[in-house]
Amino acid sequence: MNSLVDLSTxxxxxxxxxxxxxxQRLILEGDRQLRMGGRALDILQVLVERAGRVVSKEQLIALVWPTSVVEDINLRVHIAALRRALGDGENGQRYIVNVPQCGYSFVAPVQGDSVAQVVFESLQPPQHNLPARLTPVTGRDSLVGGLVRQLPLCRLMTVTGPAGVGKSTVALRAAELLLQHFRDGVWRVDLALIDGTASLPDALLHALNTDFPALAARHALLVLDNADHWREACREVLETLLAAAPRLAVLVTSREALQVSLESVQHVPPLAVPGVSACCRVEEAMAFSAVQLLVSRARARQHGFTLREQDLPAVREICRRLDGLPLAIELAAAQIDALALVGLHAQLDNGLQWLSFGRRTAVPRHQSMSAALDWGCRHLSDQERRVLQRLAVFKTAFTLDAAMAVISCAQMPPSMLAAAVERLAAKSLLTVERGSGVVRYRLLNTTRRYLGELPADSGGSAELERRHARYMGRTHDGSDVRLAEQLVQQ
Known part of the structure; x- marks a missing residue:
């Protein structure tokens, strides 16, 4: 086996x-090019150059992610993708082994050549049209790893979740890691860019520069991004396409499941937010992905940014009030130069208008939190919009019975209200909490703020507040005999 010095040259x-x-950042198996992401190549290079040695997880992370906050599971996802791409373990051949409590080691013999003897111009270009990822993905490695494991076996996967939670980020990261699996590549179509008057089948074929017979014959992954407003058309197209294309897999992002045959659904939750007791030490707070994202983006904006113990209460409150939503946290971190952490914390009571300074290169709906919620609420019926706005009276989780007692009226009887609440939950505009046989619903703080900035509902917000106060056992002077129950819900 070659020494480190031999391989380093x-x-x-x-x-x-x-x-x-x-x-050339290129791996060939014979004359076939392997397709894998840049981080995976970085990890492989570190391990191969140190073949026969154990490289600790901490050393690997420091070398591959020198300026980012990264979880161990992120490394494990990349290692798993590398093993899959190399066929590690097939036919008895091992390349990368895990040394428990120590790290990873590249165990296959390695030889180093000083001169490349391949004509690179003749190689086939990568089979994908995925956009370049500008920032690392934080806190989603377990979720992405699950998608990577399921998708080769699943014909149709729909990734759902509320506005700003990062559905596209998760789906596109999984698609990157699956490049090697699909012989005919991975192809993304952003449905948000398709003219609403177009035929969806024609628009898809035009975007992929192919015809239906050719698409049906491909062993490929098709990513239909932002399918929210094309849900019915997607159902019809995919029923036909999946029946005709047995080797095609489809990954969809949408607030709401398509509800078609063969569909599996993966919900994307917000990032993990620390509780009050977890904010005693920086190391404890940094175990939460929402804090990791805020710190990572703050460091990118402000050179030398360091999280201090005195900052932890403000950081915890920022992450909590922004619901652990990656888009909201990134929009807040973009202003850290101007406002600092204390300024970000002070802005939390000022609605959503301050969350309006996204990257200029981002699509319009990602340049502000209000725009993201506008996109999500754009196709609600008048009844759904009215119910959602009235539900903003609940500042904590509520049951369907509570919603009926507080917001039902002659124009909105209980049966109609129950159906509307279920539809809003299906559209990821209400969070569903199940426990002890009771189903509760909750509006995210950002959604409630957004609704508060809309024109007042004709039902009368003052009357709704009085009903809510009576239901919760409050007197009109603001005392609350059910405070303990509310604190448990929080």
Whole structure:
């Protein structure tokens, strides 16, 4: 086996049937190019250059993610993708092994060449049209890893969740890691960019530059991003396409499941937010993905940013009031230069208008939190919009019985109200909490703020507040005999 010095001067690292061309960032199996992401290549290079040695998880993370906050599970997802791409374990050949409590080691023999002897111009370009990822994905490694494991076996997966939770980020990261699996590549179509008057089948074929017979013959992954407003058309197209294309898999992002045959649904929850007791030490707070994202984006905006113990109450409140939503946290972090943490914390009571300074290159609905919620509420019926706005009176989780007692009226009888609440939950505009045989619903803080900035509902907000106070056992002077129950709900 070559020594570290020999391999460190090589242009090409060879192991098994593979040749890793370092300068071109390219791996060949014979004359076939392997497709894998940049982080996976970084990890592989570190391990191969240190073949035969154990590299600790901490050292790998420091070398591959020198400026980012990264969880161990992120590393495990990439290692799993590498093993799958290399066929690790097939036919008895091992490449990367886990050394318990120590790290990882590349165990196959490695040879180094100083000169590449391949004509790179003849290689087939990567089979995908995925957008370049500008920032690391934080707190989603377990979720992404699950999608990567399921998708090769699942024909149709729909990724659902509320506005700003990062459905597209999760789906596109999983698609990156699956490039090697699909012989004919991974192809994304952003349905938000398709003219509403167009035929969806024609628009898809035009975006993919193919015809239906060719698409049906592909072994490929099709990513239909932002399918919210094309739900009915998607159902019809996918029923036909999946029946005609047995080797095609489809990954959809939408607030709401399509409810078609073969569909599996993966809900994307908000990032983990620390409770009060977890804000005693920086190390404890940094175990929560919402804090990791805020700190990571703050460091990108403000050189030398350091999270201090005196900052923890403000950071915890920022993450909690922004519901752990990645978009909201990123929009807040974008202003840290101007406002600092104390300023961000002070803005929390000022509605959503301050969350309006996203990347100029982002699509319009991602440049502000209000725009993201506008997109999500755009196609609600008048009844659904009225119910949602009236539900904003509940500042904590509520049952269907509570909703009926507080907001039902002659124009909105209990049966109609119950159906509307279920539809809003299905559209990811209400969070559903199940426990002890009781189903509760909750409006995210950001959604409640958004609704509060809309024109007042004709039902009368003052009357709704009085009904809510009576239901919760409050007197009109603001005392609350059911305070303990509310604190438990919080």
């Amino acid at each position: 090589a242009s090409v690292l060879r192991f098994g049937p593979f040749a890793f061309h370092l300068r």
